[in-house]
Amino acid sequence: MSSRLKGRTALVTGATSNIGRAIAEAFAAEGAHVVVSGRSAARGEEVVDGIRARGGRADFVQATLDGSAAASQDLAREAARVLGGRIDVLVNNAGIFPSNTTETADEKTFDQVYAVNVKAPFFLTAAVAPAMAEAGGGAIINLGSWIARLGIPISALYSSTKGAMETLTRAWSAEFGPRGVRVNAISPGVVVTPAPGQVHPGEVMMKGTPAGRVGTPDAIANAAVYLAGDESAFVHGIVLDVDGGRTTVAVIAG
Incomplete structure (x- = not known):
C-alpha cells in the first residue's frame, strides 16, 4: 500500500461500480479513509469489504442523490461524521446516462438527469466546500465527459449536463480556490469495465485515436489520485482529458 493520500479523508459518490468504485479503491490504496457512497447497500458493502481486505479504510454511506438540497446535505x-468530522476530498462522480436523442427525451427524463447529474453535485459541493475552506483546504474532483466537447448524434441531454459540470469546475475554482479548495475535473473517454472475451460497442468510438481502444476505470482512478494529492497543488480549474486522445487527436493512416 502506498501513502500519497495518507491521513486524508474522501467522499466518492456513485462509488459502488465502474469509475467511482475504481476511484474509491485507488484512494484507499494510497492511504485515504474513504466513504463509498451509492444507492445499493449490497454493492457498497462489497466495495468496502474488498478495500478492508486489502488493508484499506472504508465505510459505506447509502444515499440517493435525487437533486434535492436535503439529500446532498x-x-x-x-x-463527515463517519470520517471523523471532516472531508478532505470530494469526488462528484454519481450520474445517470439515458441513451436517447433530443426527440425521444421527455420532460420527466430531462428533469431527472439534470437533478442527478447537476443539482445533486451542486448542492453537495455547496455543503462540503465551505467546511473544507474552514478546515484549511481540500480538493474537489468533478467528472465530466468527452462528449461535452465533441458532439455525437445521441445523448445530447447527458452531454449537456457534463458540460455544466465542466463549467461549474471553473466557476467553483474561482469561488473556492482562493480559500484553499482546489477544484478540477476529469473528462473520461469511452471507459468500460473489461469483460473477458467480449467486445464492447464503444470500441468503434475509439477508432482513429492514438490509444485505439476503450479505457478502463483504473485510468480515471489514477488521474483522480493525482488531482487529490500534493503533486497537483498548483493545479486549479482544469479539465483533465483521460480519453485516449479522442477529443484532441485524429490518427490518419497513410
Whole structure:
C-alpha cells in the first residue's frame, strides 16, 4: 500500500461500480479513509469489504442523490461524521446516462438527469466546500465527459449536463480556490469495465485515436489520485482529458 493520500479523508459518490468504485479503491490504496457512497447497500458493502481486505479504510454511506438540497446535505453531514468530522476530498462522480436523442427525451427524463447529474453535485459541493475552506483546504474532483466537447448524434441531454459540470469546475475554482479548495475535473473517454472475451460497442468510438481502444476505470482512478494529492497543488480549474486522445487527436493512416 502506498501513502500519497495518507491521513486524508474522501467522499466518492456513485462509488459502488465502474469509475467511482475504481476511484474509491485507488484512494484507499494510497492511504485515504474513504466513504463509498451509492444507492445499493449490497454493492457498497462489497466495495468496502474488498478495500478492508486489502488493508484499506472504508465505510459505506447509502444515499440517493435525487437533486434535492436535503439529500446532498444529509450525505455531506453523514460522511463527515463517519470520517471523523471532516472531508478532505470530494469526488462528484454519481450520474445517470439515458441513451436517447433530443426527440425521444421527455420532460420527466430531462428533469431527472439534470437533478442527478447537476443539482445533486451542486448542492453537495455547496455543503462540503465551505467546511473544507474552514478546515484549511481540500480538493474537489468533478467528472465530466468527452462528449461535452465533441458532439455525437445521441445523448445530447447527458452531454449537456457534463458540460455544466465542466463549467461549474471553473466557476467553483474561482469561488473556492482562493480559500484553499482546489477544484478540477476529469473528462473520461469511452471507459468500460473489461469483460473477458467480449467486445464492447464503444470500441468503434475509439477508432482513429492514438490509444485505439476503450479505457478502463483504473485510468480515471489514477488521474483522480493525482488531482487529490500534493503533486497537483498548483493545479486549479482544469479539465483533465483521460480519453485516449479522442477529443484532441485524429490518427490518419497513410
